[in-house]
Amino acid sequence: MTSIHVQNAVFGLLIGGLYGLGAVGLSLVFGVLTMLNVAHGELIMLGGYVSIWLFTLWRLDPFVSVLVAGPALFIVGAGLFWVLFRRLIHFTEEHKIKNSILIGFGLALVLQTLAILAWEADERAVTPSYAGEVLALGGVVVPLSRLAALVLAFVVLGGLHLFLTHTRQGTAIRATAEDEQGAALAGIPIGRVYLIAFGLGSALAGVAGALVSVSEAISPAIGLHWTLKALIVIVLGGMGNIFGTFVAGVFLGVVESMSGFLFGNAYREVVGLAIFLIVLSARPQGLFARS
Amino acid sequence: MTVPRLVPPALIACGVVVLGAVPLFTSSRSLLTWGFLILLYIALAQSWNLLGGFGGQVNLGHAAFFGLGALVTRMLWLKGVPLVLALLAGTAGASLAGLIVGAPSLRLHGPYFAIGTLAVAEILRITAGNVFPEVSTLPARALAGYHLAPRYYLALGAALLTMLAAWRFGRSRFGYGLAAVREDEAVAEASGVHAFRHKLLAFVVSSALAGLTGGVFGFYHVSFYPQFAFSPLWTFDALLITFLGGVGALWGPPLGAAFFLMLREALAFRLLEVHVLIFGILFIIIVLAFPGGLVEGWRTLARRGY
Numbered sequence: 001m002t003s004i005h006v007q008n009a010v011f012g013l014l015i016g017g018l019y020g021l022g023a024v025g026l027s028l029v030f031g032v033l034t035m036l037n038v039a040h041g042e043l044i045m046l047g048g049y050v051s052i053w054l055f056t057l058w059r060l061d062p063f064v065s066v067l068v069a070g071p072a073l074f075i076v077g078a079g080l081f082w083v084l085f086r087r088l089i090h091f092t093e094e095h096k097i098k099n100s101i102l103i104g105f106g107l108a109l110v111l112q113t114l115a116i117l118a119w120e121a122d123e124r125a126v127t128p129s130y131a132g133e134v135l136a137l138g139g140v141v142v143p144l145s146r147l148a149a150l151v152l153a154f155v156v157l158g159g160l161h162l163f164l165t166h167t168r169q170g171t172a173i174r175a176t177a178e179d180e181q182g183a184a185l186a187g188i189p190i191g192r193v194y195l196i197a198f199g200l201g202s203a204l205a206g207v208a209g210a211l212v213s214v215s216e217a218i219s220p221a222i223g224l225h226w227t228l229k230a231l232i233v234i235v236l237g238g239m240g241n242i243f244g245t246f247v248a249g250v251f252l253g254v255v256e257s258m259s260g261f262l263f264g265n266a267y268r269e270v271v272g273l274a275i276f277l278i279v280l281s282a283r284p285q286g287l288f289a290r291s
Numbered sequence: 292m293t294v295p296r297l298v299p300p301a302l303i304a305c306g307v308v309v310l311g312a313v314p315l316f317t318s319s320r321s322l323l324t325w326g327f328l329i330l331l332y333i334a335l336a337q338s339w340n341l342l343g344g345f346g347g348q349v350n351l352g353h354a355a356f357f358g359l360g361a362l363v364t365r366m367l368w369l370k371g372v373p374l375v376l377a378l379l380a381g382t383a384g385a386s387l388a389g390l391i392v393g394a395p396s397l398r399l400h401g402p403y404f405a406i407g408t409l410a411v412a413e414i415l416r417i418t419a420g421n422v423f424p425e426v427s428t429l430p431a432r433a434l435a436g437y438h439l440a441p442r443y444y445l446a447l448g449a450a451l452l453t454m455l456a457a458w459r460f461g462r463s464r465f466g467y468g469l470a471a472v473r474e475d476e477a478v479a480e481a482s483g484v485h486a487f488r489h490k491l492l493a494f495v496v497s498s499a500l501a502g503l504t505g506g507v508f509g510f511y512h513v514s515f516y517p518q519f520a521f522s523p524l525w526t527f528d529a530l531l532i533t534f535l536g537g538v539g540a541l542w543g544p545p546l547g548a549a550f551f552l553m554l555r556e557a558l559a560f561r562l563l564e565v566h567v568l569i570f571g572i573l574f575i576i577i578v579l580a581f582p583g584g585l586v587e588g589w590r591t592l593a594r595r596g597y
Contacts, residue, residue: 036402038351038409087579094400101349101405102530102578109527110571116564224523228413231406239401266421273414280403281395 003139016253025204035100041227047209077202238286344539347473352412358521360505385502537586
């Protein structure tokens with residue numbers, strides 16, 4: 001491996017961490033509610049705008065904005081659940097999936113248009129003073145802000161894992177994901193669990209969006225791109241599997257980056273689709289799922 | 292009481308003759324364009340309805356097949372291939388893409404088909420933009436001989452073909468099998484219906500007709516970026532029209548298309564971006580509160596004896 005390959009792998013790893021974090025919220029919502037919110041990427045876009053807003057208004061560091069973007073998107077998500085997705089909880093599993101996809105599709109368009117009306121269609125970016133600083137390791141360059149975003153993504157996932165395994169609320173969420181009727185019989189208020197899970201999934205999208213704004217441009221149109229990455233990552237990692245999802249995100253990032261270098265940037269997206277179709281045919285439970 | 296029984300075949304034949312005669316009596320650009328657009332959107336939405344309505348499978352990447360048809364047809368036609376062959380090639384390309392995406396994803400339960408189609412559409416859109424970044428404009432020779440009437444007739448043909456397919460889907464052995472799969476796949480399988488084959492065939496027919504419709508669009512449009520034919524808005528328009536009119540109903544897409552285009556004309560005139568917002572909200576409301584659309588509303592009124 002020459003250093004240019006290592007460099008490509010490093011860039012893939014850094015963006016892949018964000019793919020993973022972007023997908024985890026969607027995976028959590030699907031695991032608990034059996035609803036697929038295809039407007040998840042639009043929530044990531046909103047998280048990005050929170051960070052851009054705070055930076056433009058008060059020069060707030062995007063890594064600090066994460067603390068605002070998370071709770072703000074929690075509220076947005078809880079509101080969306082209360083107004084829209086709550087109406088689907090008594091449907092059969094198949095209808096829940098189908099109708100949540102349809103609603104999400106309409107919602108994506110609504111959120112994207114609202115963003116255009118509020119902030120215009122231009123691309124925006126956050127430019128803190130340390131934006132261009134890099135860490136040079138031999139012949140390989142690592143942008144510091146992207147590295148910090150990756151580390152923070154990992155910390156957030158660790159926190160999520162601890163929350164789900166070590167708190168009463170987290171246990172209630174896992175119990176509901178496992179067996180909704182059993183959880184209700186054991187006295188868990190599953191309506192509230194659904195609300196919290198949906199809010200939490202959206203908050204994770206908000207955090208992901210704020211971290212995306214550190215290294216990528218934000219515009220109203222980026223939502224579909226991030227939804228797509230999240231969906232491919234979830235299929236690779238296995239539905240509802242948090243660490244599998246993160247590993248799959250990193251995997252997709254590295255593969256995309258390497259194939260962009262090998263086949264030319266025009267075709268780098270095609271590789272993701274090809275992997276996706278191969279995994280569906282050969283291993284539909286996901287590449288990194290245990291069962 | 293269903294709509295087809297209210298509208299006897301003779302009336303339908305009259306309607307087709309009238310639609311076919313329109314270009315003979317008028318050469319008004321705006322009237323022909325309006326007719327063309329309604330027919331194009333009927334074909335677009337009805338081709339989605341074949342799988343989405345009659346088969347119950349949510350295809351979020353209909354634009355991919357429309358776009359493939361538009362791209363292949365236009366490129367071949369501009370290179371001098373006879374139009375009919377170019378349209379056939381576009382149709383074949385779109386149905387092949389349907390087969391490649393459908394074969395792995397329709398076998399699985401859950402959201403895999405919706406995810407797969409969404410992915411293929413977005414990836415083809417980006418790739419089309421990367422590989423063909425230049426705007427595609429008709430050369431002067433083609434512009435000099437540009438007439439709306441043949442475009443109108445092609446759109447009429449595509450609309451009639453999709454309507455015919457939907458009519459067969461509603462009342463054939465295959466169509467009943469597909470409806471059984473939509474209602475309950477396990478029960479359908481237990482009664483001897485091969486669910487996967489029914490879904491896959493419906494998807495291939497649906498994507499082939501979307502490709503044909505795209506080809507008609509590629510032949511019609513004077514100048515557009517190839518990426519534009521892959522825009523997710525085509526998928527959204529197909530869904531909105533179908534849901535407006537009535538999902539899985541033969542007369543849903545024509546009703547929905549007429550309503551959609553009138554509303555769009557009225558809204559886009561003064562509101563620009565906001566009309567997309569209104570359509571998005573309208574779509575969500577229909578899905579949540581009025582899943583039967585206009586056709587269901589009509590039936591309810593008919594049942595009450597109005």
